[in-house]
Amino acid sequence: MLTTAFTETFGVRHPIVQGGMQWVGRAELVAAVANAGALGMLTALTQPTPDDLAREISRTRELTDQPFGVNLTILPTITPPPYDEYRNVIIDCGVKVVETAGSSPAPHLPHFHSAGIKVLHKCTSVRHAVKAQALGVDGISIDGFECAGHPGEDDVPGLVLIAAAAERISIPMIASGGFADARGLVAALALGADGINMGTRFMCTDESPIHRNIKDAIVAASEVDTELIFRSLRNTARVARNSVSQEVVEILSSGGKFEDVRDLVAGVRGRAVFDSGDPEAGIWTAGTVQGLIHDIPTVGELVERIVTEAEALIAGRLAGLLDPVSA
Known part of the structure; x- marks a missing residue:
């Protein structure tokens, strides 16, 4: 021990x-x-x-x-x-x-x-x-x-x-x-x-x-399949890469403000990912360590x-x- x-x-x-x-x-x-x-x-x-x-x-x-x-x-x-x-x-x-x-x-x-x-x-x-x-x-x-x-x-x-x-x-x-x-x-x-x-x-x-689909998505992902959002807001968060997180990065990188992504990053949407099993339903957190999870x-x-x-x-x-x- x-x-x-x-x-x-x-x-x-x-x-x-x-x-x-x-x-x-x-x-x-x-x-x-x-x-x-x-x-x-x-x-x-x-x-x-x-x-x-x-x-x-x-x-x-x-x-x-x-x-x-x-x-x-x-x-x-x-x-x-x-x-x-x-x-x-x-x-x-x-x-x-x-x-x-x-x-x-x-x-x-x-x-x-x-x-x-x-x-x-x-x-x-x-x-x-x-x-x-x-x-x-x-x-x-x-x-x-x-x-x-x-x-x-x-x-x-x-x-x-x-x-x-x-x-x-x-x-x-x-x-x-x-x-x-x-x-x-x-x-x-x-x-x-x-x-x-x-x-x-x-x-x-x-x-x-959380839904089995999300667990399977983590197993399938590699260490590079995350996004860093809110960088320009000095409130960086690492999340899973999907269409929503990529859209958030694009909006903020183009000079957007939090108000422009508020609906995309709403907590209720993140919870929906875990409940429904749809990895594109919202923002959800995942670390680079997913590349070691098999x-x-x-x-x-x-x-x-x-x-x-x-x-x-x-x-x-x-x-x-x-x-x-x-x-």
């Missing part, structure tokens, strides 16, 4: 986290990840109201007795969701791990910590990771440029970002963006991380609550495969590179 600072601090068997993905981080997937010994994350804002989140937490507990967390993504908007109410539900329901993302977790940290909740904060740069550590979060999830969703604006890939962050971070750190298998886990550990976060890979599992296993099979093969890589191929005399 691979034991790291992350597994010890966050109380899970394996150094693997399932990212809190909008429309995807629901009870059936999260419970399967928890039962496999990794850390699953419900996505708070997938639930329409705080009361709905409370029910989803309860539903998850009916499916697992293992630890799981809740992702709370905090973004500045004109009409923000009731973040404090979602936070209070997380606390009242006795969840012990929270993944925060987006804006600073500072306003919420005292509340979570007073309830004994450990906070894993997602960052896309070393400077933000250092600031989050100074604020007192319990762990960092560092997102390389390869990741699905929002990779930040620095365009630094994981090979550099993880190592650079490891030089400055002393609390447990999870590497995110581009991870799908044992090779990635071992590489992340070598770079200084204490585990990996996977989103797109967990989308492509039997328990993932099957749709159960969550349990996937986690066991990654951990077992990682142990074999460390004890076998890598150890075999050492000169037995010098070693």
Whole structure:
């Protein structure tokens, strides 16, 4: 078994986290990840109201007795969701791990910590990771440029970002963006991380609550089949390449404004992709790691495969590179 600072601090068997993905981080997937010994994350804002989140937490507990967390993504908007109410539900329901993302977790940290909740904060740069550590979060999830969703604006890939962050971070750190298998886990550990976060890979599992057509589309796609939208708006997002994302890129590259693409990128259309199975129905997130995804296993099979093969890589191929005399 691979034991790291992350597994010890966050109380899970394996150094693997399932990212809190909008429309995807629901009870059936999260419970399967928890039962496999990794850390699953419900996505708070997938639930329409705080009361709905409370029910989803309860539903998850009916499916697992293992630890799981809740992702709370905090973004500045004109009409923000009731973040404090979602936070209070997380606390009242006795969840012990929270993944925060987006804006600073500072306003919420005292509340979570007073309830004994450990906070894993997602960052896309070393400077933000250092600031989050100074604020007192319990762990960092560092997102390389390869990741699905929002990779930040620095365009630094994981090979550099993880190592650079490891030089400055002393609390447990999870590497995110581009991870799908044992090779990635071992590489992340070598770079200084204490585990990996996977989103797109967990989308492509039997328990993932999205249409089979979308899972098949991910398996069929290569590492170059993504688009970066909102570049000119300084709000870059990596999404699957389809007719809609290509149209968004074309409009914005030609000087268009957000208002010109608002209807194309509407969240309701993105959810329709996952529900209907039509990959052209809207914008949906996927990372470059889809080029490494070739099957749709159960969550349990996937986690066991990654951990077992990682142990074999460390004890076998890598150890075999050492000169037995010098070693």
